[in-house]
Amino acid sequence: MVLVRHEIGEVLRDIRMSKRQTLRQVAARAAVALGYLSEIERGQKEVSSELLFSISEALDVPISQVMREVSVRLAIAEGVDIPDTVPVEFVASFDSSLINA
Amino acid sequence: MVLVRHEIGEVLRDIRMSKRQTLRQVAARAAVALGYLSEIERGQKEVSSELLFSISEALDVPISQVMREVSVRLAIAEGVDIPDTVPVEFVASFDSSLINA
Numbered sequence: 001m002v003l004v005r006h007e008i009g010e011v012l013r014d015i016r017m018s019k020r021q022t023l024r025q026v027a028a029r030a031a032v033a034l035g036y037l038s039e040i041e042r043g044q045k046e047v048s049s050e051l052l053f054s055i056s057e058a059l060d061v062p063i064s065q066v067m068r069e070v071s072v073r074l075a076i077a078e079g080v081d082i083p084d085t086v087p088v089e090f091v092a093s094f095d096s097s098l099i100n101a
Numbered sequence: 102m103v104l105v106r107h108e109i110g111e112v113l114r115d116i117r118m119s120k121r122q123t124l125r126q127v128a129a130r131a132a133v134a135l136g137y138l139s140e141i142e143r144g145q146k147e148v149s150s151e152l153l154f155s156i157s158e159a160l161d162v163p164i165s166q167v168m169r170e171v172s173v174r175l176a177i178a179e180g181v182d183i184p185d186t187v188p189v190e191f192v193a194s195f196d197s198s199l200i201n202a
Contacts, residue, residue, distance in 0.1 A: 002164055003150035046149055049104035063103055064175035071172050074165035 006043035007073045008052070011066055013041040015059050029058035107144035108174045109153070112167055114142040116160050130159035 016026055023041075027034040032051060039045040040055075047055070056063045075081070117127055124142075128135040133152060140146040141156075148156070157164045176182070 001151065001154050004153055004164060004168065005150040046147065048147055049106040050102065052105055053102050062176070062179045062181045063105060064172050064179050064181050067105065067168055067175055068172035071165050071169035074168055075163070078163045078165050080163045080165050 002074060002077045003043065004070065004074065005040075005046050007070045007077070008047060008066070009041045009043035010073065011069045012055060012059070014069075015061055015066070016041075019059060021059070026055065026058045030054040103175060103178045104144065105171065105175065106141075106147050108171045108178070109148060109167070110142045110144035112170045112174065113156060113160070115170075116162055116167070117142075120160065122160070127156065127159045131155040 016023070023034050023038055027037045030037065030051070031054060036045065037055070040047045040051075052063060052066070056066055117124070124135050124139055128138045131138065131152070132155060137146065138156070141148045141152075153164060153167070157167055
């Protein structure tokens with residue numbers, strides 16, 4: 001089972017490391033307990049939307065960028081080949097219009 | 102504050118609608134209460150990673166695709182420019198031209 005929280009945790013950790021920030025620094029700025037942030041990074045805890053917003057702010061990175069990287073890693077984990085962003089609605093409606101044609 | 106659950110809910114709903122599935126059908130296949138799925142779609146409830154996996158399976162769509170679409174919508178909400186994505190306006194017009202073809 002591919003779990004989104006594992007990828008979110010890894011991405012948050014990688015961003016933090018690439019910015020040479022400690023858990024303590026990011027936790028303080030995001031106003032989250034250090035232990036909790038650590039569990040999120042290890043994919044052990046789900047992160048609420050509000051907390052993800054705070055952590056992204058603390059890391060000075062747009063949430064969209066975090067989730068984009070998450071989607072790329074999920075695609076690798078799922079063995080899905082994602083071309084140049086064919087949005088979901090297009091794929092879905094294209095499918096059903098074909099099926100119903 | 103940009104909240105991921107709002108975008109996840111909208112994307113899940115759009116995929117379901119485009120596949121002409123009812124809440125009841127998807128809820129049954131994902132083994133989740135109909136009311137809960139509805140709250141998720143409206144962005145009122147966080148979705149756990151396990152449940153997101155089940156719902157994606159029920160919708161027959163990779164989680165990576167869901168999260169990729171989420172990231173695109175987040176970028177729009179954040180006003181972040183993501184280079185290699187197809188703009189929504191283009192998708193919409195491309196979409197309807199197919200439907201009307």
